[in-house]
Structure formats: C-alpha cells, structure tokens
Amino acid sequence: MPSDLLSIALEAQISSRVIDHTARWLRSNHGIGHYTIGSAGHEANALVALALEPTDPALLHYRSGGFFMARSLQAEDRGQPVEDPIDSVLRGMLARSTEPIAGGRHKVFGSHGLSILPQTSTIASHLPRAVGLALSLNLSESASTHWSRDSVVVCSFGDGSLNHSTAQGALNWASQLSHAGHRVPVLFVCEDNGLGLSVPTKADWVQASAQSRPAIDYCRVNSGDPAAALAGLSQAVDHARSTGRPAFIHLDTVRFLGHAGTDVEAAYRSPDDMRRELRRDPILATAQAAIDHGQCLPDELTAWYLDLREEVRGRAFELTSEPVLADAAEVMSPLAEPLRLHPRTLKTASEKPATGERLTLAQTINRTLAELLEDRPEVIAFGEDVGRKGGVYGVTRGLQKRFGADRVFDTILDEQSVLGLALGASVNGFLPLPEVQYLAYLHNAEDQLRGEAATLSFFSNGQYLNPMVVRVASYAYQKGFGGHFHNDNSVAVLRDIPGLVIASPSHPSDAAPMLHACVDHAAESGAVCIYLEPIALYHTTHLHEEGDDGWLAPFDADTDGALGGRVHGDGTGLTILTWGNGLWLSHRAARQLRRTDGIDVRILDLRWLAPLPIEQMLTHARASGCVLVVDETRRTGGVGEGIVTELVDAGFEGPIDRIAGLDSFIPLGAAANLVLVDEDQIVAAARAALGR
Numbered sequence: 278m279p280s281d282l283l284s285i286a287l288e289a290q291i292s293s294r295v296i297d298h299t300a301r302w303l304r305s306n307h308g309i310g311h312y313t314i315g316s317a318g319h320e321a322n323a324l325v326a327l328a329l330e331p332t333d334p335a336l337l338h339y340r341s342g343g344f345f346m347a348r349s350l351q352a353e354d355r356g357q358p359v360e361d362p363i364d365s366v367l368r369g370m371l372a373r374s375t376e377p378i379a380g381g382r383h384k385v386f387g388s389h390g391l392s393i394l395p396q397t398s399t400i401a402s403h404l405p406r407a408v409g410l411a412l413s414l415n416l417s418e419s420a421s422t423h424w425s426r427d428s429v430v431v432c433s434f435g436d437g438s439l440n441h442s443t444a445q446g447a448l449n450w451a452s453q454l455s456h457a458g459h460r461v462p463v464l465f466v467c468e469d470n471g472l473g474l475s476v477p478t479k480a481d482w483v484q485a486s487a488q489s490r491p492a493i494d495y496c497r498v499n500s501g502d503p504a505a506a507l508a509g510l511s512q513a514v515d516h517a518r519s520t521g522r523p524a525f526i527h528l529d530t531v532r533f534l535g536h537a538g539t540d541v542e543a544a545y546r547s548p549d550d551m552r553r554e555l556r557r558d559p560i561l562a563t564a565q566a567a568i569d570h571g572q573c574l575p576d577e578l579t580a581w582y583l584d585l586r587e588e589v590r591g592r593a594f595e596l597t598s599e600p601v602l603a604d605a606a607e608v609m610s611p612l613a614e615p616l617r618l619h620p621r622t623l624k625t626a627s628e629k630p631a632t633g634e635r636l637t638l639a640q641t642i643n644r645t646l647a648e649l650l651e652d653r654p655e656v657i658a659f660g661e662d663v664g665r666k667g668g669v670y671g672v673t674r675g676l677q678k679r680f681g682a683d684r685v686f687d688t689i690l691d692e693q694s695v696l697g698l699a700l701g702a703s704v705n706g707f708l709p710l711p712e713v714q715y716l717a718y719l720h721n722a723e724d725q726l727r728g729e730a731a732t733l734s735f736f737s738n739g740q741y742l743n744p745m746v747v748r749v750a751s752y753a754y755q756k757g758f759g760g761h762f763h764n765d766n767s768v769a770v771l772r773d774i775p776g777l778v779i780a781s782p783s784h785p786s787d788a789a790p791m792l793h794a795c796v797d798h799a800a801e802s803g804a805v806c807i808y809l810e811p812i813a814l815y816h817t818t819h820l821h822e823e824g825d826d827g828w829l830a831p832f833d834a835d836t837d838g839a840l841g842g843r844v845h846g847d848g849t850g851l852t853i854l855t856w857g858n859g860l861w862l863s864h865r866a867a868r869q870l871r872r873t874d875g876i877d878v879r880i881l882d883l884r885w886l887a888p889l890p891i892e893q894m895l896t897h898a899r900a901s902g903c904v905l906v907v908d909e910t911r912r913t914g915g916v917g918e919g920i921v922t923e924l925v926d927a928g929f930e931g932p933i934d935r936i937a938g939l940d941s942f943i944p945l946g947a948a949a950n951l952v953l954v955d956e957d958q959i960v961a962a963a964r965a966a967l968g969r
Contacts, residue, residue, distance in 0.1 A: 293342030313538030418663030437473020460521025660712030742803025809884020848877030
C-alpha cells in the first residue's frame with residue numbers, strides 16, 4: 278500500500294472516530310449537538326474513497342465519515358481546494374446554518390466540490406438513483422453530462438438495509454441492465470457490521486444474497502488488512518470503470534458506540550461480543566500498518582490522537598457560536614421556487630405556429646412531447662411500454678421511431694427503477710420525462726419522490742437539483758375497466774410533498790401549454806413536477822353528443838395563461854370548482870341545470886393541484902356567492918378538503934358544498950359508478966346548494 282495513501286487513510290479514519298467521540302461527549306457532558314449516529318467501526322470505507330477518483334459521484338449512507346474524510350484529504354493532496362472536512366461534519370452535527378452542504382437542515386455527508394450527493398436515507402432508498410446515474414453516464418450522445426463517461430458511481434448502505442425492497446429492486450435492475458449488455462458502472466458497497474439496529478444479520482446472508490446476482494461482480498473486503506483491502510477495492514473499481522459492469526463490495530465492518538447515542542447496546546449484545554469486536558477495529562489495523570511501514574511510532578500516534586481529540590472538542594465549542602436557522606423562510610429557502618412562467622417559454626412557444634387540426638388530449642400530449650424532444654437535447658422520455666409500443670394508450674406512439682431509442686425507450690416493469698433513472702439522469706444534466714403507467718402503480722415507489730427527489734435541493738441548500746416532469750396516467754372513470762389497479766383516484770400522497778408541483782390538464786387546449794410550463798419550470802428552477810393525465814379523457818372527442826367535438830382543440834403550445842385555473846362561463850348562480858374528469862362532468866351538469874332550472878353556472882377548472890390557484894378560487898367563489906366543489910378523489914383525504922379549507926382560510930363566507938368519490942377502492946364493471954361522482958350527483962348537489 279503506497280505510503281501516501283496509507284497516511285491519508287489513517288488520518289481520515291482517526292479524524293472520523295474523534296468526531297464520533299466528540300458528538301457523544303458533547304451530548305453526555307454538555308447537552309450540545311443533535312446527531313449521534315456515527316461511523317465508529319466503519320472507517321474502512323475510507324479505503325473505498327481512495328480506490329476511486331475524487332470526481333466519481335458518491336451517494337453515501339450515514340456511517341460514511343471515513344469516506345468523507347478520505348475524499349477530502351485525497352482532493353486536497355491533489356491541489357483541489359476543499360472545505361475543512363472536520364468543521365463541515367461538526368457544523369452538521371450542531372445544526373449550524375454555516376454547514377456547507379445542507380445549511381444545518383440535517384447532518385449529511387455531502388459536498389458539491391467533491392461530487393458527494395447528500396443522502397438522508399436509512400433504508401437504501403438512494404440506490405435506484407445511483408443505478409440511474411450510472412446508466413445515464415452513457416445514455417445519450419445528444420446531451421452534455423455533468424460527469425465524464427468513464428466515471429464510476431458509488432453508493433453505500435448497511436447489511437440491514439440490504440433487506441429493504443428498494444435495495445433489492447436496485448440490485449435487480451443493475452443486474453438486468455448489465456445482463457442485457459448496458460454499461461452500469463456502479464459500486465454497491467454493503468458495509469456489513471452484522472447488525473440491523475439491534476437485530477443480528479445472519480453471518481452468511483449478505484454474501485449468499487449478493488453472490489447469486491447475475492452480471493454483478495462480487496468482492497468481499499476484509500478491513501483488517503488495509504493493503505489487501507485497498508488492492509481488492511482498486512481492482513473492483515478499475516474493472517467497473519473499464520467494462521461498465523456493476524460490482525457489489527461486501528465490506529466487513531464492526532459497529533462501536535451502539536446505533537446512536539440513545540442506544541443501550543448491553544440490552545442486546547453481550548460483553549464478550551463487544552470485546553471481540555474491539556479486536557477488529559479497522560483503525561488498529563491501519564495504525565499497525567503505518568507503524569510497520571515506519572511512518573510513525575506508537576507513542577507518537579497516541580499523542581497525535583489525543584492532541585486531535587482536544588483540538589476537535591475545542592473547535593466544536595467554537596462552532597456553537599455560529600448561527601442556526603432562524604426562521605421558517607430560511608429553513609424553506611432551498612425548496613423549489615414558486616411556479617411561474619419563464620421568459621424563454623413564451624418566446625419559444627410563440628415561434629411555433631398553431632395548426633387548425635383538432636386533437637384529442639392524447640394526441641396533444643404526443644405532439645407536445647415531440648416538440649420537447651425536438652427543442653431540448655437534454656429531454657429523455659421513458660417508462661413501461663413507452664418505446665416500441667408507444668404507451669398503453671398510444672400517448673408516446675411514434676416518438677421512439679422519430680427520435681431514437683436513446684431518447685425514447687422502455688424500462689423494466691418497476692416504478693422504483695423508472696423514477697430512479699429520472700433521479701440519476703436529472704443530476705447528470707438530463708431533463709427526464711418518465712411515465713408511470715397508472716396512478717395506482719406510483720404508490721409502491723412514492724418514496725423516490727418524497728424521500729429522494731423532493732429532498733435533494735432541501736438537503737443540499739440548492740447545490741444539487743433533480744429537475745423532472747413525471748407523467749402519470751391517472752384517475753378512474755375507465756368505464757369499469759381494470760378495477761383499482763387501473764382506476765385510482767387518490768393523489769393525497771403527492772399533495773403534501775413540499776415543493777412538488779402538480780399539474781392536471783383535462784382539456785386538449787390546456788395540455789400543451791401546461792406541459793411546456795412544467796418542463797420550463799423544471800429546467801429553470803430544478804423543480805419536480807407531476808403531470809396527471811386523465812386516462813378516461815385521453816381519446817374523448819365529444820362533450821354532450823357524439824360528433825359535437827367538444828373535447829377536441831387545435832394544437833397551440835403558447836404558455837401565456839398556462840398557470841392558475843381556467844374559468845368556463847360567467848354565470849352568477851353557482852360556482853363549481855373542479856378539475857380532471859370533474860370538468861367534463863361539470864360541463865354536462867351545467868347544461869342540464871341551465872335548461873331545466875335556469876341556473877347559470879361558472880366552472881373554474883383548477884388545473885394545478887399544487888399550488889392551488891387560491892386567488893382565482895376566491896374571486897370566482899365571490900362572483901356567485903355559492904360554491905360547489907366537485908372532487909373526483911376520495912372524500913377523506915381528497916383534494917376537495919384542501920379546496921374548502923383554503924376558501925375558508927381566505928375569508929369566503931358563502932355556502933360551500935362538496936361532493937367527492939366515496940372512501941372506497943374502485944371495483945370492476947358498472948359497480949365503479951357506485952363509488953364515483955357522476956353527472957346526476959352534480960345536478961342534485963347544485964340544486965341542494967341553492968335550495969331548489
């Protein structure tokens with residue numbers, strides 16, 4: 278092992294250990310600090326850093342102190358200016374707003390200058406992003422990527438997290454891609470300390486699970502021999518870099534100081550077990566190697582350790598005088614900027630002439646996707662059945678043939694992988710437009726949006742962004758087809774994700790402007806946008822009678838007026854607030870009310886479910902003085918609850934009535950109509966609201 282790397286490894290490992298002891302000391306002796314999950318016993322991950330280039334992207338779990346220190350020292354040794362790594366970790370632990378990556382929002386290992394993307398996952402939910410990033414390195418020649426094509430992506434996690442479905446899904450995806458001949462240079466580093474919290478991991482489980490994966494190279498690393506460990510790691514990294522094959526690094530570690538500061542190890546580990554683990558301390562092995570190489574004497578090493586401990590403790594106290602996050606606005610500042618139109622959107626759209634051909638919703642979305650692919654080389658569109666088939670409903674038909682299989686393509690049937698590719702590709706310079714085939718399919722992968730996509734800007738203080746627009750075939754009303762797996766009317770899981778933009782066009786005239794607005798907003802601000810497409814309206818042509826062409830519109834992508842809601846009619850008898858399929862139903866109900874009851878209705882199509890167009894809602898509610906909310910989602914937890922609350926909070930004092938889907942899953946056949954809002958219900962509710 279080269280002496281310079283041995284020196285860096287030892288300094289990195291000891292610095293990380295001293296910080297962990299400092300965290301416990303501050304909490305127990307002084308009641309200071311907010312994070313005591315440490316890296317003690319895992320410091321062999323410093324050798325993983327030294328086997329890589331400091332420019333290789335890294336997604337690290339919470340026991341990666343050794344890696345973080347080693348990469349910082351490695352970069353500094355090569356003349357790259359870096360933040361003091363000890364100060365960075367201490368500031369994070371103390372939740373100081375001066376902390377350089379997350380600004381005090383969490384203690385994470387991250388650095389934009391060191392290509393370390395901050396992760397907060399404890400359940401390996403960052404692994405799909407890592408695979409997606411590795412795949413994106415060689416995905417397309419037409420886009421300019423942030424990392425070089427010969428990079429290797431590293432992600433780390435614990436042996437307990439290996440059992441999580443997200444980890445298994447990511448490993449399966451990488452295996453499948455590699456088996457199919459794709460380059461996926463990702464290093465899965467499983468740091469095996471034999472425990473998941475307090476639950477032991479069977480000694481042979483990690484190896485048995487990982488070694489059986491096809492097209493993934495398995496390498497077991499013994500941290501007790503740093504020279505052999507670094508040699509094995511370097512060989513694995515070089516092989517992944519040259520061949521593009523993924524590798525699984527099984528890194529033997531131990532765990533000292535318990536899971537966290539509040540964890541009483543004696544409750545589940547015997548004294549003999551803990552004493553045996555002390556003999557496997559990776560720092561002892563590295564220190565012995567340094568002594569054997571004549572780099573230091575034992576007494577000198579001990580003195581240096583004690584001096585560093587006092588220095589770090591003193592520095593921690595100094596940092597307590599630095600500021601913390603002071604108000605809610607400061608806390609929330611990295612979240613995506615408010616939805617707005619961007620100047621170049623209007624310019625680009627106005628240059629494209631409108632055509633007279635009247636299109637359906639599906640046709641309009643297809644043409645808009647073609648425009649985006651033509652105008653933006655960084656745009657990629659993908660998902661299940663998206664490529665050759667052109668989507669279950671034909672929305673992406675013809676796009677792969679026109680733009681090529683590196684821009685429009687199929688994925689495996691796994692929503693975590695679909696979103697993982699979007700997460701990885703978007704931090705690498707692409708603007709992904711992934712499709713989730715049905716809203717019901719989103720729920721098993723929703724944490725990729727909540728825990729990964731929406732949090733990246735928040736926990737990197739805006740230094741890392743993952744812009745994307747996720748298209749989701751949505752809602753119910755498919756004439757009884759498919760049951761609840763293909764008819765899902767719940768979007769509650771999306772509406773409470775901070776910073777997430779949710780667009781829901783219903784009419785062809787809105788589809789193009791709103792999709793362009795989403796893409797431009799994502800590109801300019803790094804926002805994560807969800808574009809909910811009503812399946813039942815994809816191929817609808819009429820509104821009242823066959824042949825009236827009421828649900829067709831000429832193609833026009835001009836985004837002027839794309840934001841906020843769109844009002845239909847100027848009636849003063851009743852205001853209906855709705856969106857999606859509710860718009861089509863409300864139009865039909867409004868005609869019936871006008872003909873049979875003489876009630877003039879105005880309909881506000883909300884179009885945007887997050888943020889809601891609150892000012893418009895209030896304006897049009899006051900125009901009639903009476904509101905009916907037509908909500909196709911469920912009564913409990915549905916969008917309608919939020920609409921009513923916002924009106925009341927804004928000071929609307931008139932009557933508000935609400936109809937919504939029942940708190941039920943969607944059954945097959947005609948029974949679906951029994952739990953969904955229909956035209957007759959809207960008419961009856963409108964009459965009741967007006968006392969008719």
